[in-house]
Amino acid sequence: MTTVRTPSPSVLPAHRTDGRNRARSGRRLDRAFSGLTLTAGLTILATLVGVVLATATFAWPAFRAGGIGFFTGTTWSSQTNTFGALPMIYGTVVTAVIAIILAVPASLGVALFLTEVCPRRLRGPIVALIDLLAAIPSVVFGLVGVLAFHNVFQTVFRAITGPKANGSSLLTAGIILAFMIIPIITSIPREGIATVPGHHREASYALGATRWEVLRTAILPAGSGGITGAVMLGLGRALGETIAVALVVGSAIQITPDITQPGTTMAEIIANRFNGEGMGIERNALMGLGVVLFMITIAVNVAARVVVNRAQRRNAGT
Amino acid sequence: MTLNGLSVFYGENLAVRDVSFGVAANRITAIIGPSGCGKSTVLRSLNRMNDLIDGCRVIGDVAYRGIDIYAPDVEAVEVRRRIGMVFQRPTPFPKSIYQNVVYGLKLAGIHDARDDRVEHALRQAALWDEVSGRLDSSALGLSGGQQQRLCIARALAVEPDVLLMDEPCSALDPIATARIEDLMAELSERLTIVIVTHNLAQAARASHDTAFLTTEVDDHGNRTGVLVEVAPTDRLFAHPIDERTEQYITGRFG
Amino acid sequence: MTDTALLPKPSTQPGFGPVLEPSQRTDVRAKTVSAGRRRTDKVATIALWCAVLAAVVPLGAVITVLVAKGFGVVNWHFLTSDIPSVTGQTTAACRDITPAFRAKYGINCSPPAPGMGPAIVGTLISTGLAAALAIPIGILGAVYCNEIGVRTRLASAIRFFADVMIGVPSIVMGMFIYTAWVVRFGTNGRSAFAAALALACLMLPIVLRSAEEMLRLVPDELRHANLALGGRPSQGVIRVVLPAALPGLISGSLLAVARAAGETAPVLFTIGVTLSLNTSPFGENTTLAQQIFSGAKSGLPLANQLAWGAAFTLVAIVFGLSALARFVASRSSKVQKG
Ligand SMILES: Nc1ncnc2c1ncn2[C@@H]1O[C@H](COP(=O)(O)OP(=O)(O)OP(=O)(O)O)[C@@H](O)[C@H]1O
Ligand SMILES: [Mg+2]
Numbered sequence: 089m090t091t092v093r094t095p096s097p098s099v100l101p102a103h104r105t106d107g108r109n110r111a112r113s114g115r116r117l118d119r120a121f122s123g124l125t126l127t128a129g130l131t132i133l134a135t136l137v138g139v140v141l142a143t144a145t146f147a148w149p150a151f152r153a154g155g156i157g158f159f160t161g162t163t164w165s166s167q168t169n170t171f172g173a174l175p176m177i178y179g180t181v182v183t184a185v186i187a188i189i190l191a192v193p194a195s196l197g198v199a200l201f202l203t204e205v206c207p208r209r210l211r212g213p214i215v216a217l218i219d220l221l222a223a224i225p226s227v228v229f230g231l232v233g234v235l236a237f238h239n240v241f242q243t244v245f246r247a248i249t250g251p252k253a254n255g256s257s258l259l260t261a262g263i264i265l266a267f268m269i270i271p272i273i274t275s276i277p278r279e280g281i282a283t284v285p286g287h288h289r290e291a292s293y294a295l296g297a298t299r300w301e302v303l304r305t306a307i308l309p310a311g312s313g314g315i316t317g318a319v320m321l322g323l324g325r326a327l328g329e330t331i332a333v334a335l336v337v338g339s340a341i342q343i344t345p346d347i348t349q350p351g352t353t354m355a356e357i358i359a360n361r362f363n364g365e366g367m368g369i370e371r372n373a374l375m376g377l378g379v380v381l382f383m384i385t386i387a388v389n390v391a392a393r394v395v396v397n398r399a400q401r402r403n404a405g406t
Numbered sequence: 407m408t409l410n411g412l413s414v415f416y417g418e419n420l421a422v423r424d425v426s427f428g429v430a431a432n433r434i435t436a437i438i439g440p441s442g443c444g445k446s447t448v449l450r451s452l453n454r455m456n457d458l459i460d461g462c463r464v465i466g467d468v469a470y471r472g473i474d475i476y477a478p479d480v481e482a483v484e485v486r487r488r489i490g491m492v493f494q495r496p497t498p499f500p501k502s503i504y505q506n507v508v509y510g511l512k513l514a515g516i517h518d519a520r521d522d523r524v525e526h527a528l529r530q531a532a533l534w535d536e537v538s539g540r541l542d543s544s545a546l547g548l549s550g551g552q553q554q555r556l557c558i559a560r561a562l563a564v565e566p567d568v569l570l571m572d573e574p575c576s577a578l579d580p581i582a583t584a585r586i587e588d589l590m591a592e593l594s595e596r597l598t599i600v601i602v603t604h605n606l607a608q609a610a611r612a613s614h615d616t617a618f619l620t621t622e623v624d625d626h627g628n629r630t631g632v633l634v635e636v637a638p639t640d641r642l643f644a645h646p647i648d649e650r651t652e653q654y655i656t657g658r659f660g
Numbered sequence: 661m662t663d664t665a666l667l668p669k670p671s672t673q674p675g676f677g678p679v680l681e682p683s684q685r686t687d688v689r690a691k692t693v694s695a696g697r698r699r700t701d702k703v704a705t706i707a708l709w710c711a712v713l714a715a716v717v718p719l720g721a722v723i724t725v726l727v728a729k730g731f732g733v734v735n736w737h738f739l740t741s742d743i744p745s746v747t748g749q750t751t752a753a754c755r756d757i758t759p760a761f762r763a764k765y766g767i768n769c770s771p772p773a774p775g776m777g778p779a780i781v782g783t784l785i786s787t788g789l790a791a792a793l794a795i796p797i798g799i800l801g802a803v804y805c806n807e808i809g810v811r812t813r814l815a816s817a818i819r820f821f822a823d824v825m826i827g828v829p830s831i832v833m834g835m836f837i838y839t840a841w842v843v844r845f846g847t848n849g850r851s852a853f854a855a856a857l858a859l860a861c862l863m864l865p866i867v868l869r870s871a872e873e874m875l876r877l878v879p880d881e882l883r884h885a886n887l888a889l890g891g892r893p894s895q896g897v898i899r900v901v902l903p904a905a906l907p908g909l910i911s912g913s914l915l916a917v918a919r920a921a922g923e924t925a926p927v928l929f930t931i932g933v934t935l936s937l938n939t940s941p942f943g944e945n946t947t948l949a950q951q952i953f954s955g956a957k958s959g960l961p962l963a964n965q966l967a968w969g970a971a972f973t974l975v976a977i978v979f980g981l982s983a984l985a986r987f988v989a990s991r992s993s994k995v996q997k998g
Contacts, residue, residue, distance in 0.1 A: 114892045121894035122808045128800030129809070129818045132868060135861055136821055139828070139836045146839040197711020205708050208460035214712060216986075221719045223982045225922025227949045228722065228971045231956040235964055236725045267718045274715070287497040291557070293458060295510040295564060296487035298697055300704035305509070306499065321827060328829025330925040331949075335956050355831050355925070360957075362929055364838070365846070378835040382828060389827035393820060471686045480688050487680070488688060511679070515694055519676035526676075565679040 139382065147376035150369055158376060164341050164357070171373035173380065175341045179258060179351040180381070183333060184326035186262025186347065187269055191326075192319055194266070195273035199311070200303050203281045204289075222271035230335030233264045238336075245348045253348035256338035261353070264332050269322040276318035276396060281311040313399025320392030328385045330355035354381045407452065407568060407598070411466035414447050414456065421447050422631040424466070427617050429568075434590055434599040436613035436639065438606060440654065443621045444631025445602040449570050452600060453489035454482040470568070487514065490566035494573040496553030498545035498560075503537050506545045506556055510564035523563055531559035532589050551582025558589065569593065571601040575608065587612040606655055609639065616642045618651045723975075730972025733774055738969050741775025743935040743951065744962065774966050776973060778937045782852055782945040783977070786931065787921045789856030789941060790863055795913045798867025799902075805868070806875040807883075807897050819872065822865035831925035833861040838929040850932030852945040858926035863916045870912030874905045911989040918981035922974060924949035948974040 151158055154171055161172015198218065202211055233241075234256065241263075242255030292306040308315075338350020339360055354377045362374045407429040414422045422444035429435045429452075437445045447456070454475060456462045467474040475485045498506050507524045516523070524541070528534040533555040537548070545556055554574055561569060571590075575583040583605075590599055590612055603609050609616050617636040621629050635642060635651045646652040684690040691698075801818065809815040837858040842849035878901050886896030902909070924947075932944025948970045955967025 114895075118892050118894045121897070122804075125800045125804035125808050126814075128797045129804035129815070129868075131797050132801060132818055132822050132825060132865060135864065136825055136828075138840065139832060139861075142836055142839040143832070146835075146843075194711045194714040197708045198715050201708040201712050205705060206712075214716070217716050217719055219982070220979065221715060223918060223922075223978055224719070224722060225924070225949060225974060225978060227922070227924040227952045227956070228726070228975055231952050231967055231971050232722050232725050234956055235967070236729070237721075267715075270715045287493055287495060288499060290455065290458065290491075290493065291497040291499070291560075292509075294453065294455060294486055294491035294493075295513060295560065296483055296693075297513050298483055298693065298701040300701040301513055301697070303704070305513075310500070324827040328827075328831070330829060330831040331953060335953070355829060358831055358835070359925060359928060359953075362835075364842070364850075364929060375835055375839065378832055382832045385827055385829055385832075386824060389824045392827070393823045397820075470688055473688050475688055477689075481691075481693070483693050484688050484691070487692060488685060513697075514679055514692075515697070516679055522676050567685055 143375055143379050143382065147372055147379045150372035150376040153369065154373070154376075158373070159380075162343060164373075166368065166370040169369055171370065171376075173354070173377055175343050176352050176354040176357055176377060177380070178343045179261075179337065179356070180327055180353040180384075182258050182347060182351070183261040183265055183337065183353055184323055186259060187265035187326040188319065188323055190263060190266035191269045191273055191322060195270050195318070195322070196277060196315065198270070198274045199277040199281055200307065202278060203307060204299060204303055218271050218274055221267070222275075226268060226329060226332040227335075229264050229268060230332035233260060233332065233336040249346075249348050252346070254338060254350050256336055256350055257348045258337060258344075258351040259347040261333045261337040261351075262347070264336055265326045265329055268329060268332060269325050272325055273318045273322040276321065277311045277315045281307055281314075311399075313395060317392045317394075317396030317399055320388055320395060324385045324388040324392060327388065328355060328381060330359050334359040354378075407471075407600075408469045409448070409452075409466070410469065412448065412451060412468060413465040414444070414451055415461075415463040415465070416459070417461040419628065420630050422619075423622075425619070425631075425633040426466075427633060427636040429598060429600055430615065431598050432594055432596070433614040434594050434601060434612060435615045435617065436609035437600065437602045437617045437619060438604075438609050438654075439619035439631070439634075440621060441604070442629065442631075443619045445619055446572050447631065448619065449491075449572050449600060449602050452568070452570055453491055454485050455491060457482050487564065488566055489568040489570060490561035490564065491570040492554070492557050492561055492572070492574050495577050496550055496557050498548070498553050498556055500544065500546055502542045503545050503548070503556060504541040507560050507563050509560060514564055527559040527563035528556075530562050530589075530593065531555045532585060532592075533559055549582075551578050551585065554578060554582070554586065555589070558586070562593075566597065568598040568600065571599065573602050573604060576604060583608070606643075610643050613639045615639055618642065618646075618648075618654065620650055620654065726968070726972050726975055729968040730970075733965055733969030734972050738774055738776055739780060739973070740777045741773065742937060743775055743778055743946070743966065744772030745935060772962070774962065774969055776948065776951065776966065776970050778934055779946045779948045779951045779970060780973065781937060781939060782931065782934075783921055783947040783949070783974070785939070785941055785945065786852040786855040786859060786927065786947060787917060789853060790859035790920050791913070791917050793856065793860040794863035794867050794916070798864050798913075798916075799871045799909060801864075801868045802871035802875055803897055803902075806872050807893070807901060819869070822868045825865040826869065829925070830858075830862050830923050831928070833858045834926035834929050836861065837926070842930055848942075850930060850944050851940075851942045852931060852938070853941040855927045855931040855945070855947070856941070858930050859920040859923060862923060862926055863920050866916040866919060867913055870915065871905075871909050874908030874912060875901060877908065878904045907988050907991055911985040914981050914985035914988065918978045918985070921981065922949060922978050924953050928953070948977075 150171060154161065158171060158173055159177070160174055161170060162174045163170050163172050164175065202214065206214060238255040241260050242253065245253035245255065245257070245259065288306040288310065289302055292302040297305065333353050334356040337353060337356050339352055339356060340350035341352050344351065358374050358377055362371065364371070410426050412422065412425040413420060425448055437448060439445050450456045451464050452468055456464055464476060467476060470485070470489065473480065499509065504524060507527050508520055511520055511523060525534060528537065533552060536552060545553065548556060575586055578586070587608065590601070593599060601613065615636065616639045618634045619631050620634050622632050623629050635646065635648045642651065643655055646655060680692060684692050805815040805819050837854055841854050841857055882900050882904055883896050886900045891899070927947050927950050931946060931950065933950070934944045934946050938945045951970045952967045952974065955963045955970065958964065
């Protein structure tokens with residue numbers, strides 16, 4: 089433990105005489121320090137406000153030119169200056185939904201595995217591996233997905249859905265996203281489940297429950313708030329994930345119900361097309377996509393956080 | 407039930423060594439002893455709750471009606487269906503009172519007469535009169551003593567043959583404690599009870615037989631629980647044979 | 661309660677059958693758990709193992725591929741040399757000239773050796789600057805939330821929005837700095853510094869939240885001890901709380917740095933591009949992540965090779981930072997346990 093050193097000079101008589109001075113300077117120190125930390129804390133809020141203002145202002149010309157068509161239009165062309173974001177919105181939602189469908193069972197499985205099935209000796213290593221999975225930069229997932237596994241995906245998809253399937257597609261992006269969000273979705277229920285009072289679990293076992301019944305009836309319900317929140321956080325991440333998707337989704341501006349076909353997402357088109365000055369109003373339109381993406385992810389994250397916080401408070405309460 | 411040469415390891419630590427005694431049917435057996443001597447450990451090995459602890463190993467055998475419950479062809483789940491357990495702190499699930507009691511029945515796939523069974527269990531646990539009007543309200547709204555009786559009712563609903571209780575009254579006030587003791591006396595007509603308690607008066611009052619465990623410290627400072635004496639409660643408290651028992655029950659321990 | 665005492669006791673013979681048959685009751689070997697429950701339990705256990713495999717196998721696949729394709733590329737020359745141009749014109753021109761001609765005029769027709777030096781330096785500069793910006797602000801902000809403004813509305817708002825900001829897509833941070841910084845300065849606006857600004861926006865909430873969790877672990881007794889000795893609250897924070905939390909703060913910050921080092925999206929529009937070394941925070945620069953992105957999009961073998969090498973290097977850096985963070989954290993928990 090840290091030892092607190094007594095400020096010995098302060099008890100010397102010479103220092104006692106200017107006690108009031110010291111008190112004043114001390115108070116000033118306190119105040120300055122508080123101000124400093126407050127400013128630092130406010131930086132977060134200022135940044136968020138800054139993001140909204142700066143990007144929205146920049147995107148405004150595109151919103152104004154496009155009107156509602158910006159959200160409902162299906163063509164995106166810099167030649168004709170028509171910018172309709174629907175294919176991007178469609179792709180974003182589809183890839184994120186695929187990712188969630190694949191990642192949620194796997195993540196929950198991992199979380200439950202770690203609490204109830206995993207031999208203790210394996211627990212540390214498995215948690216470390218999942219953390220490593222989270223640490224892999226998304227561009228590396230994209231690189232591996234497009235250069236090493238494109239043909240694998242294509243072969244498998246073709247075997248299942250027919251010869252038109254493409255190795256770079258909405259489905260590919262969804263699968264890669266799923267791997268990327270598994271660590272996120274795993275970590276929060278893992279916390280929540282870990283705080284399930286051990287006695288619920290023991291009480292169920294004592295009543296003759298099998299392991300699965302204990303998981304289902306005593307552990308899952310207690311973690312449910314955390315699970316919902318975690319799924320939403322994962323969704324937020326999947327919606328906004330950029331680089332991996334940009335590499336594997338195939339970059340085709342189209343709305344196709346066939347998920348084994350190339351598509352696009354909001355983040356993908358920004359990453360692949362935005363190259364700054366001299367690209368006219370498309371630059372504002374891409375910024376507009378960024379604003380839409382920001383708003384969606386903010387909404388999802390706010391909701392997720394409310395759910396997670398409520399679950400964490402409840403867990404702390406019992 | 408009989409314990410024969412029961413030793414329990416937690417990892418490398420020998421927590422309890424070579425405990426042997428019999429638990430007579432339809433009687434209340436109390437396990438007493440200083441803190442950390444392994445009372446809970448012994449109790450938990452009677453329905454294989456120790457299986458849930460990583461690194462816990464049980465040696466020796468524990469026979470239930472002549473069959474070793476640690477035998478390879480016996481499943482822990484089957485053991486626990488017959489040997490129920492009530493814990494030190496009340497452990498109601500965060501569900502309604504009814505749902506708590508019916509939980510074990512649901513697991514066991516018992517569909518008939520569920521309401522009757524719930525009522526019967528709650529009556530046996532002397533809780534029916536207090537909760538019959540609010541079976542659908544949360545079990546967490548009950549007082550500590552009521553919660554503990556609810557946990558007893560929950561255990562009774564699946565009609566165990568043996569009920570293990572680990573300091574069931576330590577979180578309760580004297581009145582709630584007295585009710586649980588009465589309840590145990592009544593229940594012992596139908597089932598076998600093993601209770602761990604820190605309260606010597608409770609053991610003396612409420613049990614028929616008493617087993618006294620204590621801690622032995624070896625040359626390396628390892629602490630291991632051993633059985634000192636087991637006897638009918640009256641005899642053990644009136645005429646302890648072992649000196650350590652006498653010291654403990656007269657409060658001159660340690 | 662009072663009048664129920666007068667009611668007759670319930671009969672001990674209830675009107676329903678026993679849960680277990682007497683024969684089952686006496687024999688624990690009897691299987692009373694239904695086959696269905698047994699099967700469900702088995703299937704569930706297998707499913708959980710599969711879930712873990714599903715999470716671990718892709719990790720294994722990524723690492724295997726990286727080692728197979730990247731390890732051979734990385735050597736001292738790769739780590740230190742400029743990035744070769746991968747346009748492919750050299751090789752096309754070389755097809756038409758004889759070796760003797762090449763030798764005579766000293767024309768080098770062998771494909772350029774891969775190099776990534778500038779990107780490594782760019783990554784270090786931009787991430788380092790971002791860390792220098794975000795870590796102090798993040799920790800001070802955490803001090804506000806957990807020490808100065810505890811339990812105020814503002815503190816919970818900051819905490820909440822930090823959590824929300826962690827979920828904001830990193831590309832949005834890139835676009836923010838693009839509009840707020842890069843366009844102000846025209847083409848000169850693109851630099852490692854601009855990228856650092858975007859990365860700092862990304863790191864800030866991560867550092868703040870992890871720092872706050874670490875401060876929360878510091879026992880209140882230490883704060884009280886400071887006050888009881890006549891210390892001011894700010895002195896307590898500086899002399900007692902922060903030192904006590906230091907290992908945790910370091911490990912949390914390292915994780916944030918690791919995260920930033922691997923980010924591509926915030927860098928894309930803010931750093932520009934260069935193939936040669938730029939050690940200044942200003943002027944166009946490049947990072948490993950950016951090079952991987954452009955290399956992965958290219959169809960040229962050399963570009964792909966560059967990307968694999970860069971990816972191997974980047975993952976080594978990121979894993980190294982994570983391992984360091986883990987090490988520091990494990991040291992600290994040992995210290996705390998005494
Ligand atoms: N899960 C566990 N892992 C490791 N050691 C344990 C575990 N549970 C108990 N022990 C050790 O086994 C010994 C006996 O513990 P046990 O809980 O059985 O004692 P007890 O007699 O019930 O004590 P108390 O009266 O305080 O409840 C103790 O030394 C304890 O440290
Ligand atoms: Mg105990």
